[in-house]
Amino acid sequence: MEKIAVLTSGGDSQGMNSAIRAIVRTGIAHGFEMIGVRRGFKGLMENDFITLGTSDVSDILYRGGTFLQSARSDEFKTEAGQNKAINNLHEHGIEHLVVIGGDGSYRGAQALFNRGIKTYGLPGTIDNDIPLTDYTIGFDTTLNVVTNAISNLRDTMSSHERVSVIEVMGRSCGDIALQAGISSGVDAVLIPEFEWDIKEISDQLAKGFQRGKTHSIVMVAEGAGTAEDVASLIEKHSDLDTRPTVLGHIQRGGIPTAFDRIFTSRMGHKVIELIENEITGVALGMEKNEITYHSFDDIFDSENVVDKHLYQIFQDLI
Known part of the structure; x- marks a missing residue:
C-alpha cells in the first residue's frame, strides 16, 4: 500500500482542514495509506508523523485553521534540514507529499521535488497571491470576514460622522482590499x-461630507501603506475626523464558506487523481471554474x- 503524507505550512487559512479531509478520505477510498505531518516542514524534519483514518478527519470540514498545525522553519531552507526531512520520508516509506501553503511552502515542496520526492501543492493562503489560480484557499472566507467587519464599523462611523481607514492583509497583493471594497x-x-x-482622495471624501454623507470608508492593502499613516494624511488634507483600524489576524479566522469547502474538496480529490496518474511536481488551483x-x-x-477590469469597475462605482 503506497503512502501519502500531507502537511500545512506558513500562515493558516480557512479551508485548510477541508482540504486535508478531502485528501485523506479520497486517498483512503482509492487504497492509499494516509499520513499527517504536524507543524509543517518543522514536523517533517522532527519526524512528527501520525496515521490518519477516516474518523481522524471527521468534524473538521467547518473548522478554520489547520488541525495539523503550521510552523515556519529557517532550518528547512538549508541542505541539512532538507536531508532530515527526506530521510524521515524514506524511513516511513512515504512516496508522496502534499503541501498546503503559500509561496514559501511551494518553494519548499519544489526543493524536495528537485531532490527526488514526489510533491504536490495546494494554494493555502488568504492573500490570493499565487499565480495561475483564480482563487487560493481561504480567500473567499476572508472576503466575507472583512465585509462583515466593515458593516460593523460603518455603524459607528456614521454615528460620529467619521472617516474610517481599514487596513487589510494581502502582502503585495491588493485582491482582499479591492474585492472586499467592492462588496462593501x-x-x-x-x-x-x-x-x-x-x-x-481627501478632496473626494470632503466633498462627500459636504453633500450630506455621514461617514466614509477607505480600504488600504498592507502592501500599499498603513491605516495609521493614511488616516493621518487624510485628516491633514481634509480636516475630517479620521480613525485607523487594522483588522489583523481576525481575517484568518472564521468558519470556511461553502465556496472554500467545495473548492478544497475538489482540489483534494484531484490531487489523488494526479498521484494515481503519476503526475508530480505540480500545484493545483482553479481557472475558469x-x-x-x-x-x-x-x-x-x-x-x-x-x-x-475589476479595479475599473470599482472606480466607476464610487
Missing part, C-alpha cells in the same frame, strides 16, 4: 498595484496580477 461599497481602495493620490495544475517552475516563472 467603500469610498476608496488603496492597493499596491495602482498609484494613488492622497490629496485627491476548472481544477487545473501547473508545474512549480511554471508558477514561479509567472506573475500574479490584479484584475484590472
Whole structure:
C-alpha cells in the first residue's frame, strides 16, 4: 500500500482542514495509506508523523485553521534540514507529499521535488497571491470576514460622522482590499498595484461630507501603506475626523464558506487523481471554474496580477 503524507505550512487559512479531509478520505477510498505531518516542514524534519483514518478527519470540514498545525522553519531552507526531512520520508516509506501553503511552502515542496520526492501543492493562503489560480484557499472566507467587519464599523462611523481607514492583509497583493471594497461599497481602495493620490482622495471624501454623507470608508492593502499613516494624511488634507483600524489576524479566522469547502474538496480529490496518474511536481488551483495544475517552475516563472477590469469597475462605482 503506497503512502501519502500531507502537511500545512506558513500562515493558516480557512479551508485548510477541508482540504486535508478531502485528501485523506479520497486517498483512503482509492487504497492509499494516509499520513499527517504536524507543524509543517518543522514536523517533517522532527519526524512528527501520525496515521490518519477516516474518523481522524471527521468534524473538521467547518473548522478554520489547520488541525495539523503550521510552523515556519529557517532550518528547512538549508541542505541539512532538507536531508532530515527526506530521510524521515524514506524511513516511513512515504512516496508522496502534499503541501498546503503559500509561496514559501511551494518553494519548499519544489526543493524536495528537485531532490527526488514526489510533491504536490495546494494554494493555502488568504492573500490570493499565487499565480495561475483564480482563487487560493481561504480567500473567499476572508472576503466575507472583512465585509462583515466593515458593516460593523460603518455603524459607528456614521454615528460620529467619521472617516474610517481599514487596513487589510494581502502582502503585495491588493485582491482582499479591492474585492472586499467592492462588496462593501467603500469610498476608496488603496492597493499596491495602482498609484494613488492622497490629496485627491481627501478632496473626494470632503466633498462627500459636504453633500450630506455621514461617514466614509477607505480600504488600504498592507502592501500599499498603513491605516495609521493614511488616516493621518487624510485628516491633514481634509480636516475630517479620521480613525485607523487594522483588522489583523481576525481575517484568518472564521468558519470556511461553502465556496472554500467545495473548492478544497475538489482540489483534494484531484490531487489523488494526479498521484494515481503519476503526475508530480505540480500545484493545483482553479481557472475558469476548472481544477487545473501547473508545474512549480511554471508558477514561479509567472506573475500574479490584479484584475484590472475589476479595479475599473470599482472606480466607476464610487
